[in-house]
Amino acid sequence: RQEQYRALREKPTRSQDGVDVSLYLNAGLLVDLPHIEETGADGVGLFRTELQFMVATSLPKTAAQEALYRSVLEAARGKPVTFRTLDVGGDKVLPYMSMESEENPALGWRAIRLGLDRPALLRTQVRAMLRAAAGRELRIMFPMVAAVSEFDEAVAVVQRERARLDAHGHRAPTSMSLGVMVEVPSLLFQLDEIARKADFLSVGSNDLMQFLYAADRGNPRIANRFDPLSRGFLRSLRAVARAGAKHGTPVTLCGEMAARPLEAMALLAVGYRAMSVSPAAVGPVKTMLLSLDVAEAASVVEPLIDAEDGPSCLRPALQAYAAKR
Ligand code: PEP
Numbered sequence: 033r034q035e036q037y038r039a040l041r042e043k044p045t046r047s048q049d050g051v052d053v054s055l056y057l058n059a060g061l062l063v064d065l066p067h068i069e070e071t072g073a074d075g076v077g078l079f080r081t082e083l084q085f086m087v088a089t090s091l092p093k094t095a096a097q098e099a100l101y102r103s104v105l106e107a108a109r110g111k112p113v114t115f116r117t118l119d120v121g122g123d124k125v126l127p128y129m130s131m132e133s134e135e136n137p138a139l140g141w142r143a144i145r146l147g148l149d150r151p152a153l154l155r156t157q158v159r160a161m162l163r164a165a166a167g168r169e170l171r172i173m174f175p176m177v178a179a180v181s182e183f184d185e186a187v188a189v190v191q192r193e194r195a196r197l198d199a200h201g202h203r204a205p206t207s208m209s210l211g212v213m214v215e216v217p218s219l220l221f222q223l224d225e226i227a228r229k230a231d232f233l234s235v236g237s238n239d240l241m242q243f244l245y246a247a248d249r250g251n252p253r254i255a256n257r258f259d260p261l262s263r264g265f266l267r268s269l270r271a272v273a274r275a276g277a278k279h280g281t282p283v284t285l286c287g288e289m290a291a292r293p294l295e296a297m298a299l300l301a302v303g304y305r306a307m308s309v310s311p312a313a314v315g316p317v318k319t320m321l322l323s324l325d326v327a328e329a330a331s332v333v334e335p336l337i338d339a340e341d342g343p344s345c346l347r348p349a350l351q352a353y354a355a356k357r
């Protein structure tokens with residue numbers, strides 16, 4: 033199997049009917065980077081910067097952050113890397129940062145909320161990214177954005193840091209793209225605005241599923257109660273893909289969902305052309321894609337999604353289609 037997947041590395045990631053798809057990797061540490069070369073992935077679609085903070089015993093200094101980001105960009109050898117700003121709080125606690133305990137940490141003071149309320153933290157991180165990407169492409173995305181104004185505020189922080197760097201004569205990134213994670217359901221009702229403003233969108237299906245279905249992503253008792261291959265969730269995902277297409281804003285999906293071939297097939301059918309997965313998933317997802325007729329899959333999946341009755345879970349129907357094609 034591994035050998036088989038390795039042989040796929042050089043093959044274009046293109047479906048039977050000629051649809052080109054980008055496959056990126058999810059990463060969080062420098063040791064993840066060699067997987068780009070091994071899998072032939074197009075870059076890093078999600079770099080979880082909190083990993084560095086979680087393995088440290090004290091808050092990493094700007095210089096240490098900058099050094100990591102520079103090493104990551106170097107290891108990616110010109111392929112794009114999307115850095116996500118710190119996504120701590122909730123279940124991801126930093127032992128050296130005192131945080132009040134919260135009754136509902138998943139819904140609490142976390143990610144961009146913390147970043148905007150403690151701008152020094154966000155500013156430091158953005159500064160480290162800007163410096164690390166001198167003379168290179170820089171892509172930053174913000175986690176847990178729930179309101180368009182939060183993205184505006186985050187962009188303002190980046191612009192201020194950028195201006196400060198320019199004023200000090202630092203070499204700037206060659207280009208800068210600022211994106212938003214779509215993982216809080218409120219954004220589903222602000223898609224036009226956010227797609228117009230952001231340079232790219234990336235769906236965090238783990239959290240979007242958790243918040244849309246009010247189902248704790250870490251609770252095994254309800255782990256199988258709701259299926260991402262359900263009408264409600266697929267309609268939500270399709271709405272994001274459509275908003276991106278309408279506004280010419282690239283859309284990626286970087287949750288675990290895309291790592292499973294059947295789920296990835298459904299994503300292609302509803303319009304996704306870029307996904308970010310764990311290294312081990314590149315082979316299986318690419319194998320599925322190479323044999324898939326995307327237009328045909330869409331013609332099967334779309335009516336199922338639009339149907340007004342029938343089971344809300346579409347997994348059996350999608351499995352039946354996948355088995356006989
Ligand atoms: C997600 O929520 O789907 C996601 C990609 O981010 P994380 O799993 O780090 O919350």
Ligand code: MG
Pocket residue numbers: 175215236238239
């Ligand atoms: Mg998330």
